[in-house]
Amino acid sequence: MHEDTESCVRAVHSKDARFDGWFYTAVVTTRIYCRPSCPVVPPKVQNMRFYPSAAAAQQAGFRACKRCRPDATPGSPQWNERADLVARAMRLIADGVVDRDGVPGLAARLGYSVRQIQRQLVAELGAGPLAIARAQRAQTARLLIETTATPLGDAAFAAGFGSVRSFNDTIREVFGLTPGELRTRSKNVITTPGSLALRLPFRSPLCPDNLFGHLVATAVPGVEEWRDGSYRRALRLPHGHGIAALRPTPDYIDCRLTLSDMRDLSVAITRCRWLLDLDADPIAIDDLLHQDPFLASLVTKAPGRRVPRAADGPEFAIRAVLGQQVSTAAARTHAGRMVTAAGEAISDDEGGLTHLFPTTEALAALDPATFAMPESRRTTLTRLLDALPGIDLSVGSDWQEARAKLATLPGFGPWTIETIAMRALGDPDAFNPTDLGVRRAAEDVGLPKTPAALTAHAAAWRPWRAYAVQYLWATGDHPINFLPS
Incomplete structure (x- = not known):
């Protein structure tokens, strides 16, 4: 979509949140990139540049907007709608495969050469697997900095950085602030070791009834439960285990994670989003299904149904x-x-x-x-x-x-x-x-x-x-x- 300038400009001018995650708007005068729904006054059209991914915008030298936090948008729905190489690669990168096994490990999982994967990702997303994984590490690091009391050095390695220096440089480059400045600005630090609370965004509408109802009705005793308005389940993660507590609200999913190893933060978030199908595009789905007269009343009654997925x-x-x-x-x-x-x-x-x-x-x-x-x-x-x-x-x-x-x-x-x-x-x-x-x-x-x-x-x-x-x-x-x- 980022190549359709006219459509992108309309989405930015209307601050249409449905397009968050589909593309990113960069402003050449401020060197900042935003989500389409950013609340600030839209820049002049001649100063806008559009990118298909946050990683591509970062590679072009733009830093994330501090107000709309474009790196925290719902993911592009197309990665979960498609089964081609790029979509499969994006799902695996989000699940931490590049951080754990490198690009050769990603290539081995997909059955393609490193060169083929690099070429196709750059062609469609403007960035290769390393840059996309780096953008994800930056977002994970910001969560650790802003919502936990984890020492900054520990946060660097937990987010997947190989050194404190690369952590500091990336945070400064992507967010325009040092890690210490990010923490000073935050008001949501949790001091419980290994725990953090965050909001999982989604595209509206979302009908929680069948989503949480299905997960709870089929819950395995000891592994899953419904407690105090939250669906809770134990997660097997690459470096240990975790417990996720997920509670629906009108505007986001309230997520509380308790992890035995904070290196699993990014993977745990990805699996929670996958479990609840939060990157779906309900407008596109419901528009098509509503065209069938036999389904129209069902869609109108409770729009935004998701497919309850599996954590493993x-x-x-x-x-x-x-x-x-x-x-x-x-x-x-x-x-x-x-x-x-x-x-x-x-x-x-x-x-x-x-x-x-x-x-x-x-x-x-x-x-x-x-x-x-x-x-x-x-x-x-x-x-x-x-x-x-x-x-x-x-x-x-x-x-x-x-x-x-x-x-x-x-x-x-x-x-x-x-x-x-x-x-x-x-x-x-x-x-x-x-x-x-x-x-x-x-x-x-x-x-x-x-x-x-x-x-x-x-x-x-x-x-x-x-x-x-x-x-x-x-x-x-x-x-x-x-x-x-």
Whole structure:
């Protein structure tokens, strides 16, 4: 979009927050870059320059606006809508792969050469993977500086910088202030070690009912809970573990993180945003779905539904198998037993979380006879555990390749595969017409109820069929559709 100057200028003049994250506006006279909705008086058109990413603006010598904080906008929705190389790379960079494994590690995950990845990212985003990761480190560092009492030297390494000098130089270059000056200006410092509170932005509207209702109704005992108006869950992170408490408000998601290692801050934020589908573009999605007369009233009634995602792909695949042909309560019971048998114990001073969900390796080491389920489903589960090391279910996965590999496993039919594609892989077009709830809802609103006929009708909903499913599910009287009291 940044190449469409006329559209960008209109968005800046109207201060349209829907375009925050789609592009960034730089002002050549002040050397500052802003989000489109920045509240300051728009500059003259001839002084505007538009960039596709914060990293590109920073590389061009612009620093972040202190008022609109452009580095803290919702991410571009296209990275979660697409499955091409650039989108997959952006999801992995956000998940910290470059900071942990470097660009060669990113290339290995994607199956391309370093040169190919560099070329495609620069062509589309104006910056390579190192610059994009650097921009993310700067934002993480600012969160640590402004919202925690972490010593600045520790904040530098926790944010992923290799030295205090590079930390100081980057903060001064990106924000126009030293780390010490940023902390002096802040009024939100939390002194609890390992904890911080932040606001997760999103594009309005957002309907929290099915989003939090689904996560809470299917919560695994000991790993997830609803407490004091917040959905809380334990997260397995690259350097340790964390606990996220997420509470919906009209304007943002209130997020409180407790981390065993502050180096995991950026990854924890990314996974919380992914879990709640906060980078979606609800206007585009709802505009398309509203064109269908059978869905129009559902969209009008509660616009902005999101797809509740999964914090961990392999975990969700296991839980999908546990949920085959049983009630939500039974699936939670099965998962809770696994957690007790093989999960890693954690402490939770603010709630009742007790474990991390077991790793694939830990579950594979258990005697299959301990899985209290029919023999056929036990076989499905054990075969899945054997196959998971060779199936990429991460945020950077190839959606069609993952589907193909899952389809080779016994007991993996369309319902299970599309459920995993929707919740774990994040494919916005995942569609499960064989789902009982979808079929009942389709019949209630006058849509075709047979899978084949419904699939044919749903072609008009592409590429947002996963969101159409959320609207259809919402017609049912089920706990997944209601925000807990």
